[in-house]
Amino acid sequence: MVAVTVEQNSKRWLAAEGTGLVLLGIILVALNLRPAVTSLGALLDEVRAGLHLSGTMAGLVTTLPVLSFAAFGALTPALARRFGPHRILSSSVALLAAGLVARALTDSALVFFVTSALALAGIASANVLLPGLVKHHFPDKVGLVTGAYTMTLTLGALLAAATTVPVAHALGGWHAGLAIWAGVAAVAVLPWLFLRRRDRGLDSAAAARSAVRPSRTAIGWALAVYFGTQSLNAYVIMGWLPQIYRDSGFSANTAGLLVAGIMATGIPLAFFMPSLAARRPDQRIVVVALNACYAVAYLGLLLAPVQGVLVWTLLFGLGQGAFPLALAMIGLRSRTPEGTVALSAFAQSAGYLIAALGPMLVGTLYATTGGWTAPLLVLLAVVAVQGGAGLLAGRPRYLEDTALTHREDAAFSRKEPQ
Numbered sequence: 179m180v181a182v183t184v185e186q187n188s189k190r191w192l193a194a195e196g197t198g199l200v201l202l203g204i205i206l207v208a209l210n211l212r213p214a215v216t217s218l219g220a221l222l223d224e225v226r227a228g229l230h231l232s233g234t235m236a237g238l239v240t241t242l243p244v245l246s247f248a249a250f251g252a253l254t255p256a257l258a259r260r261f262g263p264h265r266i267l268s269s270s271v272a273l274l275a276a277g278l279v280a281r282a283l284t285d286s287a288l289v290f291f292v293t294s295a296l297a298l299a300g301i302a303s304a305n306v307l308l309p310g311l312v313k314h315h316f317p318d319k320v321g322l323v324t325g326a327y328t329m330t331l332t333l334g335a336l337l338a339a340a341t342t343v344p345v346a347h348a349l350g351g352w353h354a355g356l357a358i359w360a361g362v363a364a365v366a367v368l369p370w371l372f373l374r375r376r377d378r379g380l381d382s383a384a385a386a387r388s389a390v391r392p393s394r395t396a397i398g399w400a401l402a403v404y405f406g407t408q409s410l411n412a413y414v415i416m417g418w419l420p421q422i423y424r425d426s427g428f429s430a431n432t433a434g435l436l437v438a439g440i441m442a443t444g445i446p447l448a449f450f451m452p453s454l455a456a457r458r459p460d461q462r463i464v465v466v467a468l469n470a471c472y473a474v475a476y477l478g479l480l481l482a483p484v485q486g487v488l489v490w491t492l493l494f495g496l497g498q499g500a501f502p503l504a505l506a507m508i509g510l511r512s513r514t515p516e517g518t519v520a521l522s523a524f525a526q527s528a529g530y531l532i533a534a535l536g537p538m539l540v541g542t543l544y545a546t547t548g549g550w551t552a553p554l555l556v557l558l559a560v561v562a563v564q565g566g567a568g569l570l571a572g573r574p575r576y577l578e579d580t581a582l583t584h585r586e587d588a589a590f591s592r593k594e595p596q
Contacts, residue, residue: 200315201323203369207271207304208327210366213338213359214278214297215243220342224352229287239294244413244534246298247305252527254306255520263314263519267307268370274300275363282357305526309508310519320509321456328502329449336441390517392524395580397511400570401504401525404465406532407564408500411472414557415440415494417537422550426483436491443495451499452506461507465500465568472497472561480554500564504529512577521577536560 218225218239226236257266277297281290308327316323338359346355392398416437423433455461475493478486508525512518543553 197315199369200311200373201326203267203366203373204308204311204323204327205330206366206369207267207308208330209334210271210274210359210363211301211304211331212335213342213362214274214294214301216335216338217342217356217359218294220339221346221352221355224346224355225290228352229285229290231287235287239291241534242291242294243298243301244530246295247302248527248530248534250299250302251306251523251530254303255516255523257303258307258310258519259516262374262376263307263311263515264370264373264376267304267311268367268374270300270303270307271363271367271370272300273297274304275360275367278360278363279357282353282360302526306519306523309505309522310515313509313512313518314515321453321506324452324456324506324509325449325502328452328505329445332441332445332448336445390520390577392521392577393528395577396570397575397577397580398521398524399528400567401507401511401521402528403532403567404500404507404564404571405504405525405529407560407567408498408504409529409533410536410560411557411564412498412501413533414536414540415498418540418544418553419494421544422479422483423487425550426479426487428484428487436487439491440495440498443492444498444501447496447499448502451502455503455506456510459574461503461510461572462569464503465565465572468497468500468503469561469565469568472500472564473558476554476558476561480551500568503568507571511571511575514578517577 222236222239225231225239231239254266274297277293277295277300281293281297284290284293309324312320312323312327342355342358345358346352349355349358392401419440420430420433420437423436424430428436451464455464471493475490475497478490478493483490504525508522509518512521539556540553543556544550547553
C-alpha cells in the first residue's frame with residue numbers, strides 16, 4: 179500500500195515538474211520572438227553603414243520579418259505532424275539562436291540576409307506552434323497561459339528596443355549589440371531539449387489523416403483577416419505614427435515618448451486580454467470595444483491631433499489589445515492541439531501578408547497626397563474590415579466542427595443516387 183502511494187506521488191511530482199518545465203519553455207521562447215526584429219531596428223543605421231546597404235536593401239531588411247513569418251509559418255503544421263511539435267519547436271529555437279549569432283559575426287550583406295532569414299524562420303515556426311502547445315499542455319488555462327506568454331513577448335520587444343543600442347556602445351559596435359540576443363535564444367533552447375521526448379510514439383500518419391484545412395472554413399478566413407488587419411494597424415502605428423505626431427507639431431523626442439506610451443499600455447493588456455476572452459464563449463463584445471478604441475483614435479488624429487493627443491494615444495494602446503485577443507481566439511476556436519496549430523499557421527501566414535501591405539500603402543498615400551487625411555481615412559476603412567472579421571471570428575464555433583461538416587457534405591455529394 180505504501181509502495182503504491184509512493185509511486186502515485188512520484189508520478190504526480192513528475193507530471194507537475196513536466197508542466198512547470200513546459201511553462202518555463204513557453205515563456206523563454208516568447209521572450210525571444212521579437213528581439214531579432216526590434217534589436218535590428220534600433221541599430222539599422224549602423225548596420226546599413228557597416229554592410230554598405232542601399233536604401234532599397236535596407237527596406238528589404240525591414241520587410242523580411244513579415245515575409246518570413248508568412249512563408250515559413252505556413253510550413254510548420256506539416257513538419258509538426260511529421261516530427262512532433264516539441265521537436266520542431268526545439269529545432270526552431272536552435273535555428274533562431276544559430277541565425278542570430280551568424281548574422282552578428284558577418285560583414286557580408288548576402289550572409290546577413292541569409293542568416294537573418296534563418297533566424298526569422300525559427301521565429302515563424304515558434305509563432306505558430308505556441309498556441310497549439312498551450313492548448314495541449316494547458317487545455318483548461320488557455321487564456322491565462324496565452325496572456326503570460328503574450329505579455330512576455332511584448333516585454334521582450336521593449337527590452338530589445340531599449341537596451342540594444344547601449345549594449346552596442348558599451349561592447350564596441352553593432353555586431354555585439356545583435357550578438358547578445360543569440361545568447362538569450364540559446365538559453366531558451368535548453369528546456370525543449372528535455373521536452374523533445376514527449377513526441378515519442380507520434381503517429382504521423384494518423385495526424386495527417388485528421389488534419390483540418392482552415393483555408394476551407396469561414397473561421398479560418400475570419401481569423402486570418404482579423405489577425406492581418408490588427409497587425410497592419412500595429413505596424414502602421416509603430417512605423418508611421420511618430421511621423422504623424424511630428425507633422426502635427428510635436429518634437430521627435432515627444433513623438434517617440436507618445437509611441438512608447440502606446441506600447442507600455444499594451445503590456446498589461448497582453449496579460450489580461452486572453453483571460454478575459456476565455457471567460458466567455460463569445461468574444462464579439464470585446465472585438466467591438468477594441469475596434470471602437472481604434473476608430474475614435476484615428477478620427478481624433480483627423481479632427482484634433484494636438485488637443486486630444488493623450489486621449490488618442492491611450493486609445494491606440496487599448497486598441498492593440500486586439501493582438502492578444504487574436505492569439506487567444508486561435509486557441510478558443512479549435513478543439514484540439516492539432517487544429518490549433520493548423521489555425522495558427524493559416525491565420526498568421528495569411529495575416530502577415532495582409533499586414534505587409536499596410537506600411538507601404540500608408541507611405542505611398544502620404545507621399546502622393548502630401549498629408550495624412552487620405553491615409554487616415556484608409557486606416558478607418560481597415561478598422562471597419564477588422565471589426566467585421568472579428569465579429570465572425572468571435573462567434574462560439576469550432577474549426578473541427580466546421581471542417582467535419584464540410585467533409586460530410588462532400589461525402590454526401592459523392593454518393594451515387596439510389
